[in-house]
Amino acid sequence: MNRRIVVLVISIITAVGFVAAAIFQQQFSSEQEIVPPAPLDPNSLVRSYSPVIGPKSAPVTIVEFFDPSCGACRILYPIVKQVLAEHPGDVRLVMRYVLFHRGSEEAARILEVARKQGLFVPILEAILDAQADWHDDPEAQKAWEAAAATGLDVEKAREVILSSEIDAVLNNDMADVKAIGIRRTPTFFVNGVPLTKLGAEPLRELVRSxxxxxAQ
Structure with a gap:
């Protein structure tokens, strides 16, 4: 009898977990009304040191304020990647760090050292894939392991992970996050225009417009 109760409880917990995961996925794959930040200085969106994916001379710039530990950022990253692929030469992505969660700072530092080694995009994708294993770990150990497996020279990375240069990037990004009024991730701007509905089609429509x- 006791064994049956234990099995029943485990089954219920598992079912609840699957339902919660499905709700989370649906929440961020559908369109969501969001409140854009207050009017801002356009110069605070793109900094000279910010990571850029895509041609630097592209006429359209997507700025994404993202937290490496953010589940919604992980879910939406493939969509952003598709948008870039749909408009080669016309669109670039500028990524700004938001450090709202445990593990976020360490993961952002890994990304910065990966950028120095020319591995920003593959290691970004690797640590997002492994996010469930490290997002609540301040040391982001599984993120380090994912980065190493993707080719990061960990020994060299450890030498510069706490450099004043990386400190400045993270501190300046968080100062802009506060000044702009970023309260959730991801937050997108396209050529300075805030995305007011979080979803694949609203992003595509804003980019196309x-x-x-x-071109006019």
Whole structure:
């Protein structure tokens, strides 16, 4: 009898977990109304040191304020990647760090040392894939392991992980996060225009409209 109760309880917990995961996935794959930040200085969106994916001369710039520990950022990253692939030459992605969660700072530092080694994109994707294993770990050990497996020279990375240069990147990004009023991740701007609905189609529509505007 006791064994049956234990099995029943485990089954219920598992079912609840699957339902919660499905709700989370649906929440961020559908369109969501979001409140854009207050009017801001356009210069605070893109900094000269910010990581850039795509051609630097592209007429349309997507700025994403993202937290490496953020589940929604992980879910939406493939969509952003698709948007870039749909408009080669026309769109670039500028990534700004937001450090709202445990493990976020360590993961951001890993990304910065990966950038110095020319591995920013593959290691970004690797640590996002492994996010469930490290997002609540301040030392982000599994993120380090994922980065190492993707080719990061960990010994060299450890030598510069706490450098004043990386400190400045993270501190300046968080100062802009506060000044702009970023309260959730991801937050997107396209050529300075805030994305007011979080979803694949609203992002695509805003990008298309800005490409058309830039071509006029």
């Amino acid at each position: 800005e490409i058309e505007r830039a």
